[in-house]
Amino acid sequence: MRSPKDVHVLLLYVLLLPLMVVSLDPPFSCDPSSPSTSSFTFCKTTLAVDKRVVDLISHLTLEEKIAQLGDIAPSIPRLGIPAYKWWSESLHGVSDSGRGIHFNGTIPSATSFPQVILTAASFNPRIWYQIGQAIGIEGRAIYNNGQAEGLTFWSPNINIFRDPRWGRGQETPGEDPMTTSKYAALYVRGLQGDSFEGGSSAELKASACCKHFTAYDMDNWDGITRYKFNAIVSAQDLEDTYQPPFKSCVEEGRASGIMCSYNRVNGVPTCADDNLLSKTARGSWGFYGYITSDCDAVSIIHDAQGYAKTAEDAVGDVLKAGMDVNCGGYVQKYAMSAVQQGKLSEGDINRALHNLFSIRMRLGLFNGNPKYEAYGKIAPSQVCTQKHQNLALEAAKDGIVLLKNSVDILPLSRSKVKSLGVIGPNANNATKLLGNYAGPPCKHITPLEALQSYVKDTRYLAGCATAACNSSSISEAVQLATSVDFVVMFMGLDLEQEREELDRVDLVLPGMQQSLITSVARAAKRPVILVLLCGGPVDITFAKYEKKIGGILWAGYPGEAGGLAIAQVLFGEHNPGGKLPVTWYPQSFTSVAMTDMRMRADPASGYPGRTYRFYTGKPVFEFGYGLSYSNYSYEFSAESENTIYMNKSVSLDAFKMSESFSYDIKKMGSEACKKLKFLTVVGVKNHGPMDGKHPVLLFLRWPDVLHGRPMKQLIGFQSVHLKAGEKADVKFVVSPCKHLSRTNVDGMKVLDQGSHFLMTGKKEYQISVMA
Numbered sequence: 001m002r003s004p005k006d007v008h009v010l011l012l013y014v015l016l017l018p019l020m021v022v023s024l025d026p027p028f029s030c031d032p033s034s035p036s037t038s039s040f041t042f043c044k045t046t047l048a049v050d051k052r053v054v055d056l057i058s059h060l061t062l063e064e065k066i067a068q069l070g071d072i073a074p075s076i077p078r079l080g081i082p083a084y085k086w087w088s089e090s091l092h093g094v095s096d097s098g099r100g101i102h103f104n105g106t107i108p109s110a111t112s113f114p115q116v117i118l119t120a121a122s123f124n125p126r127i128w129y130q131i132g133q134a135i136g137i138e139g140r141a142i143y144n145n146g147q148a149e150g151l152t153f154w155s156p157n158i159n160i161f162r163d164p165r166w167g168r169g170q171e172t173p174g175e176d177p178m179t180t181s182k183y184a185a186l187y188v189r190g191l192q193g194d195s196f197e198g199g200s201s202a203e204l205k206a207s208a209c210c211k212h213f214t215a216y217d218m219d220n221w222d223g224i225t226r227y228k229f230n231a232i233v234s235a236q237d238l239e240d241t242y243q244p245p246f247k248s249c250v251e252e253g254r255a256s257g258i259m260c261s262y263n264r265v266n267g268v269p270t271c272a273d274d275n276l277l278s279k280t281a282r283g284s285w286g287f288y289g290y291i292t293s294d295c296d297a298v299s300i301i302h303d304a305q306g307y308a309k310t311a312e313d314a315v316g317d318v319l320k321a322g323m324d325v326n327c328g329g330y331v332q333k334y335a336m337s338a339v340q341q342g343k344l345s346e347g348d349i350n351r352a353l354h355n356l357f358s359i360r361m362r363l364g365l366f367n368g369n370p371k372y373e374a375y376g377k378i379a380p381s382q383v384c385t386q387k388h389q390n391l392a393l394e395a396a397k398d399g400i401v402l403l404k405n406s407v408d409i410l411p412l413s414r415s416k417v418k419s420l421g422v423i424g425p426n427a428n429n430a431t432k433l434l435g436n437y438a439g440p441p442c443k444h445i446t447p448l449e450a451l452q453s454y455v456k457d458t459r460y461l462a463g464c465a466t467a468a469c470n471s472s473s474i475s476e477a478v479q480l481a482t483s484v485d486f487v488v489m490f491m492g493l494d495l496e497q498e499r500e501e502l503d504r505v506d507l508v509l510p511g512m513q514q515s516l517i518t519s520v521a522r523a524a525k526r527p528v529i530l531v532l533l534c535g536g537p538v539d540i541t542f543a544k545y546e547k548k549i550g551g552i553l554w555a556g557y558p559g560e561a562g563g564l565a566i567a568q569v570l571f572g573e574h575n576p577g578g579k580l581p582v583t584w585y586p587q588s589f590t591s592v593a594m595t596d597m598r599m600r601a602d603p604a605s606g607y608p609g610r611t612y613r614f615y616t617g618k619p620v621f622e623f624g625y626g627l628s629y630s631n632y633s634y635e636f637s638a639e640s641e642n643t644i645y646m647n648k649s650v651s652l653d654a655f656k657m658s659e660s661f662s663y664d665i666k667k668m669g670s671e672a673c674k675k676l677k678f679l680t681v682v683g684v685k686n687h688g689p690m691d692g693k694h695p696v697l698l699f700l701r702w703p704d705v706l707h708g709r710p711m712k713q714l715i716g717f718q719s720v721h722l723k724a725g726e727k728a729d730v731k732f733v734v735s736p737c738k739h740l741s742r743t744n745v746d747g748m749k750v751l752d753q754g755s756h757f758l759m760t761g762k763k764e765y766q767i768s769v770m771a
């Protein structure tokens with residue numbers, strides 16, 4: 001039995017505990033209250049970061065230096081430097097799936113935005129930027145609250161979603177290099193803060209990391225894993241598919257981090273590729289951040305790939321190539337023996353440390369207690385704000401794609417739906433809305449719960465336990481379907497079907513899902529509505545043509561507000577405008593080897609090509625597809641320019657005649673390119689009956705597809721809000737060097753003379769490039 005005194009003590013403890021947690025300081029260096037360490041030159045905030053870092057490194061012993069080369073970097077007490085954890089994740093919200101973030105203090109959760117593939121489907125750049133901003137703020141708040149040991153987030157994932165089976169495709173903005181490039185830059189700018197123009201001393205709110213560099217988009221296929229995979233990539237595909245997002249992430253986004261991938265590219269492990277890390281990223285693109293390996297990606301260079309003969313060779317290879325920190329302990333373990341064997345110099349280590357400590361300084365972690373600085377003042381109350389939760393809802397609503405609405409079954413009207421049947425394994429589990437790399441969300445609400453607030457008489461049956469749907473209670477489902485006015489089915493995939501290290505084998509819905517859906521549809525009083533939760537595309541040809549399936553929505557993994565978003569779309573409180581960011585292939589595509597990196601089709605061998613740019617087969621739904629409750633029409637305005645005279649600015653030596661009459665963009669130079677800009681105006685009309693946000697996608701096609709020209713290529717997009725009946729002009733600035741050019745077989749960018757066609761919807765507009 002407890003004495004009253006004990007209760008008293010316990011009460012005091014309970015009362016004090018939250019206060020004690022709140023008062024936690026974040027880790028930082030150069031504490032002015034310790035004069036012995038704060039007087040070091042590297043603590044002088046008036047000096048440039050470069051100078052401070054050089055001073056810091058000069059104080060370190062070789063052992064201390066080597067200890068800093070792993071993602072868990074120990075403290076250096078004699079210099080007042082705390083431990084640092086490089087690995088944190090924030091793909092679609094601050095997450096604890098890395099090592100640096102802990103939700104065990106007064107902040108128990110963070111805003112969980114939709115999985116990236118759905119956010120991309122909004123084709124709304126403003127939302128992408130705002131999500132980055134919100135994540136940066138929440139990450140900072142968590143750090144300031146003493147619940148983080150790092151501020152380096154290993155997001156975004158900007159590999160091209162090249163194969164529909166890829167388990168991590170959900171993490172990416174889809175299959176289009178231009179969309180992915182834009183997403184990358186905006187997410188990074190939002191997350192890092194707006195001081196990105198300040199060069200190598202620019203302050204960072206948080207640090208973003210573009211991954212996985214490069215040509216990594218396959219986890220496990222037919223016994224071949226990402227750890228051993230050697231991606232064979234042509235110069236043409238590298239230049240116009242795999243590299244653009246990384247180039248943009250660095251050049252436009254000013255990303256402070258890059259992660260080199262597990263796979264090899266044309267035989268060379270990316271983390272050991274000097275040409276990729278130093279010559280291309282740092283040299284050509286002007287990257288000045290840090291480069292981390294993926295986790296254990298250094299050890300595999302020796303252990304799994306046999307590329308390096310010894311552990312020391314692997315460590316020497318990566319540090320000489322330009323990698324700075326190893327996720328894992330391999331470099332920490334073998335760097336000393338590598339130095340002793342002459343495979344690594346202290347200079348190589350100093351180079352890496354320079355990049356690493358620069359980031360920590362730019363994050364403001366060497367300026368004394370950060371609570372006296374702008375970013376240090378971001379409070380715990382900035383996490384899970386109403387504003388951020390509204391943004392999560394907006395992103396989910398804007399991303400959701402209406403795939404079918406055959407008998408105008410949607411939107412549902414509250415007054416007509418007296419009873420609602422909700423069926424499916426994805427209907428009533430809030431975790432299934434999040435997708436991978438999620439942290440604990442601010443709120444949980446399932447689609448079923450959201451729908452219950454619209455229709456009192458809502459009856460629910462899972463139908464199958466999970467998306468695997470190995471067994472199904474079809475007869476109960478049929479019974480439920482016959483007893484209600486309307487039926488909504490929540491089907492699709494979950495993380496047991498697609499995730500990191502788990503690529504799919506099939507594209508059709510798993511297990512007995514199709515039987516369940518078809519049986520329910522045929523029994524129901526009215527055509528049913530199918531809501532698909534999945535990241536990767538599924539072949540639902542059966543549902544596309546089944547008359548008793550009236551409406552189909554794709555909702556990706558819509559995040560913490562996804563249940564509400566789906567309900568609002570179903571009941572017409574939001575007019576869907578999302579567009580598919582990836583081609584939905586038929587099941588027959590699974591005969592293509594996932595390891596075949598070629599983008600272009602090869603008719604001679606029956607290889608169909610990949611993505612909307614090159615796939616020659618008939619997709620189930622094409623890239624950019626998405627219906628609305630309104631009809632929209634497009635018209636190219638007559639004021640658009642239609643002839644580009646190259647004689648305005650281009651000297652003749654940029655002209656080459658090998659393949660066709662075309663100009664070498666590099667030889668033209670950026671000044672000449674700037675002069676060629678022109679304006680294209682597209683009139684867009686919402687014919688009603690509902691107001692709506694509508695992304696306008698502008699594509700380019702060439703007169704032919706010779707020499708690997710894409711069939712079409714997205715060159716611009718904008719999201720416009722139009723009231724029912726309203727018309728607006730959408731203006732695109734077209735820069736021929738950037739938007740009308742193509743990559744030739746040697747990987748060179750060229751601009752063809754002659755006709756080009758701009759396209760939006762079914763409308764085309766001809767442009768001529770003249771000498």
Ligand SMILES: *[C@@H]1O[C@H](CO)[C@@H](O)[C@H](O)[C@H]1NC(C)=O
Binds near residue numbers: 021102104105
């Ligand atoms: C939170 O978790 C981290 C990592 O496990 C640990 O170091 C820290 O002490 C924990 N904090 C609290 C308040 O429990």
Ligand SMILES: *[C@@H]1O[C@H](CO)[C@@H](O)[C@H](O)[C@H]1NC(C)=O
Binds near residue numbers: 430431495
């Ligand atoms: C919800 O889904 C998660 C993730 O798949 C799973 O771990 C959990 O058991 C599910 N919860 C219920 C109640 O089925």
Ligand SMILES: *[C@@H]1O[C@H](CO)[C@@H](O)[C@H](O)[C@H]1NC(C)=O
Binds near residue numbers: 466468470
């Ligand atoms: C469903 O069946 C598949 C194939 O037989 C099996 O691999 C999987 O483990 C099963 N899943 C569940 C949840 O029972």
Ligand SMILES: *[C@@H]1O[C@H](CO)[C@@H](O)[C@H](O)[C@H]1NC(C)=O
Binds near residue numbers: 629630631687688689
């Ligand atoms: C939209 O256009 C289609 C085809 O022209 C037509 O069948 C449909 O009724 C129109 N819908 C609205 C809402 O105007």
Ligand SMILES: *[C@@H]1O[C@H](CO)[C@@H](O)[C@H](O)[C@H]1NC(C)=O
Binds near residue numbers: 648771
């Ligand atoms: C460029 O060519 C066009 C068409 O031949 C001609 O009208 C124009 O004057 C030329 N411009 C210059 C700067 O030579």
